[in-house]
Amino acid sequence: MSQRHRIAVIPGDGIGREVVPEGLRCLRAAADAHGFALDFVEYGFACAGYWQRHGEMLPSDWRDVLGGFDAIFFGAVGWPEVVPDHVSLWGSLLRFRRGFDQYVNLRPVRLLRGVRSPLRDHGPGDIDFVVVRENTEGEYSSIGGRIFEGTDRETVLQETVLTRTGVDRVLRYAFELAATRPRKRLTWATKSNGIAIAMPYWDERATAMAERYPDVVASKDHIDILAAKFVLRPGQYDVVVAGNLFGDILSDLGPACAGTIGIAPSANINPDRTWPSLFEPVHGSAPDIAGRGIANPVGQIWSGAMMLEHLGETAAAAAVVAAIERVLAGRPDVHTPDLGGSGTTESLGAAIAAEITR
């Protein structure tokens, strides 16, 4: 009997609603071709609709509603004209990451054939690294506040919180990952020369972890120079592990160096599988281009491939990635504007789906 996987689908807002259908189209194609079943249950959690009706991003029993699924396939949330971003994001995506303890945010960055890097001298294969981002603590804390509000003495505090558990588990994941890759290189992002209380701790734990992985060539870069080196010498990176904030920055900067954020996928993983993991493109709801049918669906589709991998459907996952690669390399006629083409979300999605079943 074939496997069945139960997937919660949250298209969200803006282009999330446009790219998720293409993601689903490709996932269905992969399931058909590889003989397993995907049961999709769609939820309207978003600013548009749900928040407008309820004044909340999620129902209070969201854990019960979503906690039993095998995975969550997520588009993007955010409609800043109507709901402030910190309200919509802390009310949904960031709540999932923390509440479902998805402590690893995995973001592969590859320069693929058919995609033009903004960097000179860089062609297909020259950029191939993974950002492993801590996804639950650090600078994204909810501790802090204001005092003397509205006066000249107004002061705002926000706490960065690092725990040994939180730091060690993401470092371990990153070192394990590096050990499986041909180059076995790991770089940890830090800023211990300036952020002199929290970041030396990160260095200490990374140094201690490195001792347990003698085969991995590990070193650190301060975030300022690391950002610069992503532009100057991206080819030298293999696994880059970073705290929540630096991981956020590097996982937008990396894809930009590799051509477009529109193709970048991400997996918010709970490696212990106590709760569902969540798969979403790196881009957001992009209100500026929403509604025009031109958003690049590749980030969403590739995130679907990462979901299949996580569900154990390794062959199907590889087939989706291979289909993406073939269409990017060989079908410029369906490329979306961010790739320099005049295709649509639908034409690009359909072409990839067709390649999956070919």
Next chain:
Amino acid sequence: MSQRHRIAVIPGDGIGREVVPEGLRCLRAAADAHGFALDFVEYGFACAGYWQRHGEMLPSDWRDVLGGFDAIFFGAVGWPEVVPDHVSLWGSLLRFRRGFDQYVNLRPVRLLRGVRSPLRDHGPGDIDFVVVRENTEGEYSSIGGRIFEGTDRETVLQETVLTRTGVDRVLRYAFELAATRPRKRLTWATKSNGIAIAMPYWDERATAMAERYPDVVASKDHIDILAAKFVLRPGQYDVVVAGNLFGDILSDLGPACAGTIGIAPSANINPDRTWPSLFEPVHGSAPDIAGRGIANPVGQIWSGAMMLEHLGETAAAAAVVAAIERVLAGRPDVHTPDLGGSGTTESLGAAIAAEITR
């Protein structure tokens, strides 16, 4: 009678000791050519030497020693093999910034003729912006610590601190600057969707300040997408104002996009002139290339030009920048390796000095 300016000189460590002499050579040339006097007093505050003898980076009366100068001309501090970076930097540079209330860190980024950008499709003049970095508070705080040390419950906290005074004064400086520039554009860096306590405050203050400068076209970018856009569309930026950490990142990333960090200057300014301002290249002590005489002195020399500007020697400042531009554009024979040449620190410095007096 001609002006005299008293300058404290701190070469520091590593390549700081190599580029500062070239900076001084150019400053002397500018003073001679423009009829004013510079009195240099050199101090050995550094890891090498001073710290080794005293176990401190500075004498306890450093404020009295340095506080009376008209400016500080600084190379770079840091020798991580001997002194941890956070000890050497918090013991010197970061202490000056805060202790002398140098609350604006001004870092111009320009793609100059003769310098090759790593970005395709970008030539001379296509990148021309200034990063205005808050330089005394924010994420670079000294509040925080550890609890349950050495156990599995180990937890590290570090406070980000924003004050209305601190935020408003740097914003005001940036808006004033934008108002003087032809494009009158200002972008503030934020991350209010994720860092949901501190960063919405930054947005609020920037929005309020923008209302007072109706001629300035102001908007915000989240730091992740802003970093990506530095690579994808750097030409759209004019004045970029950021908190301490984001300013640090952007002012390394920007120069990388404009070719090399080796030419990037910075001015740590106390606009109220209650204490001396400090001028230093963006690059650090670079232990990896120190001692080989190949460090690019342009960042140091250009910082010298910013110092002359601050001292009111506007014509001399312009002459130094013009000399840099001419030598970068026309003298590839003296370019240092980071510029793709085989020149030395000295040959490049001497060529610029000669241009200044020409």
